[in-house]
Amino acid sequence: MKEGRTHKKFQKFGMVIDLDKCTGCGSCMVACMAENNVPFRKDESNKLLSITWMRVYKLTNGMPFPKIDVCYLPRPCMQCEGQHEGHSPCVSVCPAIATDYSMESGIVSQIYTRCFGCRYCMASCPYHARYFNWWDPIWPDGMEKYLSPNVSPRMRGVVEKCSFCFHRYQLAKDRAFMEGRPELQEDEYQTACTQACPAGAITFGDLNNPKHTVSKMAEPDPKHSGRPKNPNAFRLLERLGTNPKVYYLSSREWVRRAGDNYLKNEKKVKKPVHHG
Amino acid sequence: MHTLDDHAKDISEDAADEAGPDLSLEMNLKEQDTGAGGTIILFFILGLFASLVVGWIIFPKLLYSNKKQPIDFNHVFHVEEVDNGCESCHFFRADGTFSGAPKLAQCIDCHEEIQGISPDEIKFVEEYVSKEREVPWLIYSRQPDCVFFSHAAHIKGAQMDCVTCHGHMGESESLKVYEENRITGYSRDIWGKSIGGFKKNTWDRMKMDDCAECHRENAANIEITDIPTPTQRLIDHIVNLVPPGTSTFGKGGSVQTERDPCFACHK
Numbered sequence: 180m181k182e183g184r185t186h187k188k189f190q191k192f193g194m195v196i197d198l199d200k201c202t203g204c205g206s207c208m209v210a211c212m213a214e215n216n217v218p219f220r221k222d223e224s225n226k227l228l229s230i231t232w233m234r235v236y237k238l239t240n241g242m243p244f245p246k247i248d249v250c251y252l253p254r255p256c257m258q259c260e261g262q263h264e265g266h267s268p269c270v271s272v273c274p275a276i277a278t279d280y281s282m283e284s285g286i287v288s289q290i291y292t293r294c295f296g297c298r299y300c301m302a303s304c305p306y307h308a309r310y311f312n313w314w315d316p317i318w319p320d321g322m323e324k325y326l327s328p329n330v331s332p333r334m335r336g337v338v339e340k341c342s343f344c345f346h347r348y349q350l351a352k353d354r355a356f357m358e359g360r361p362e363l364q365e366d367e368y369q370t371a372c373t374q375a376c377p378a379g380a381i382t383f384g385d386l387n388n389p390k391h392t393v394s395k396m397a398e399p400d401p402k403h404s405g406r407p408k409n410p411n412a413f414r415l416l417e418r419l420g421t422n423p424k425v426y427y428l429s430s431r432e433w434v435r436r437a438g439d440n441y442l443k444n445e446k447k448v449k450k451p452v453h454h455g
Numbered sequence: 456m457h458t459l460d461d462h463a464k465d466i467s468e469d470a471a472d473e474a475g476p477d478l479s480l481e482m483n484l485k486e487q488d489t490g491a492g493g494t495i496i497l498f499f500i501l502g503l504f505a506s507l508v509v510g511w512i513i514f515p516k517l518l519y520s521n522k523k524q525p526i527d528f529n530h531v532f533h534v535e536e537v538d539n540g541c542e543s544c545h546f547f548r549a550d551g552t553f554s555g556a557p558k559l560a561q562c563i564d565c566h567e568e569i570q571g572i573s574p575d576e577i578k579f580v581e582e583y584v585s586k587e588r589e590v591p592w593l594i595y596s597r598q599p600d601c602v603f604f605s606h607a608a609h610i611k612g613a614q615m616d617c618v619t620c621h622g623h624m625g626e627s628e629s630l631k632v633y634e635e636n637r638i639t640g641y642s643r644d645i646w647g648k649s650i651g652g653f654k655k656n657t658w659d660r661m662k663m664d665d666c667a668e669c670h671r672e673n674a675a676n677i678e679i680t681d682i683p684t685p686t687q688r689l690i691d692h693i694v695n696l697v698p699p700g701t702s703t704f705g706k707g708g709s710v711q712t713e714r715d716p717c718f719a720c721h722k
Contacts, residue, residue, distance in 0.1 A: 279709050279712070280710040288716060290718075292599075332600070350551070352551075352605070353550070353605050357611055
């Protein structure tokens, strides 16, 4: 073995969102847009064209009045790992190497200057987490001064998506370098949506670190590509085998079923079907 | 020496003698052809030379505008005066961010009043210090918006020197002209002085290739250069008793490039 070669352990940053706590207030969406210089237009009434790295969906159980139940579901990028090393749907289809899976942090990055806007990744993403810039961003007068210098603004013709506030990881690492520490503390790197949530529904941390709250909450099973052991935890479209790093908690059965897009009369399949 | 060409010429001359006037006329025509070809080659060489002059000398002159720094600064003199080398003025903040070009706050300790007789210092004190205006320094190494660069990671983490990227800035007695690319608005120091993109020293250029040069060799301190194929990597894993897929050992963290992940330098 050569000198200077180091064995680095994976980090796998992930998120646990407690849907029982989420009130659907949308603070996470606002915080995300402000943090990441997400562009918006004067008329945002067509939601299909809005760019929202974090979007809150409203689910209902479809029952008549006394039994009706509503659940709000915040949806960031799932940072899928896929069935083997970084084989996430979007990374594997990108023809421009503009999106990349990092083994060190488990985050799917999007390199805007590299992207040429073919939108293949958008087609491949089962979560609609990727957005296309149909226009150059136009900021209202004076707002340019409020943009974050840590996130580069995107131009017309490129795809963008949630990065788990990766710049915050970089800044936290800067401080760690300064203090000569090799590893980050759990609270040093937190995403903007996590900190903004007034109900404390979002938890963020390293899923590979058993001490971190996220691993305690979701109990990911490494033998089954991270499927949660916690019976109340689920991942969106688990059956597709995308191996996402965002876990949801809910005590309600219908919410957990909706998360995997079960049909009304379908019986729950115990083992998720894997491909690839 | 009797070369092949000579031999061929002899033969053709013999043939011409034998065949009579018709062929010799053809020979004359051929001689005229070579004369015209010479002119074409001459024009080609002249054209090539002219294009090279345009491309290598005139185009760069047009492409870059020359801007002077607001005040000329003598690094040699100041490095002698301060205790802590470069980091006296270009320092790290406690949160790990880098201060870059100094602000008035750092200069004002010494330059509250005029110290010497240098006209630049007089200008500095009168126009900036007394009016409490920041000096609009032109930053030679300003990178495009999409680039993330952490000084802490390189200086504190990888123990690199300032000189590796910035050159011998601290040994300059006056600030060089700031050349701004009229199309992109970036400093010429990014592309490098050589318009052809050749470089001798590590600090000659600051393009992505130059970052990648190091990051390819030392992808986050993980050596990848000597383990080129996945099979060899697998063998390496087994030899070192590391189960495959549990560490980034043997390659960079990027799934796409097997170097450092793209997010290491892009934002």
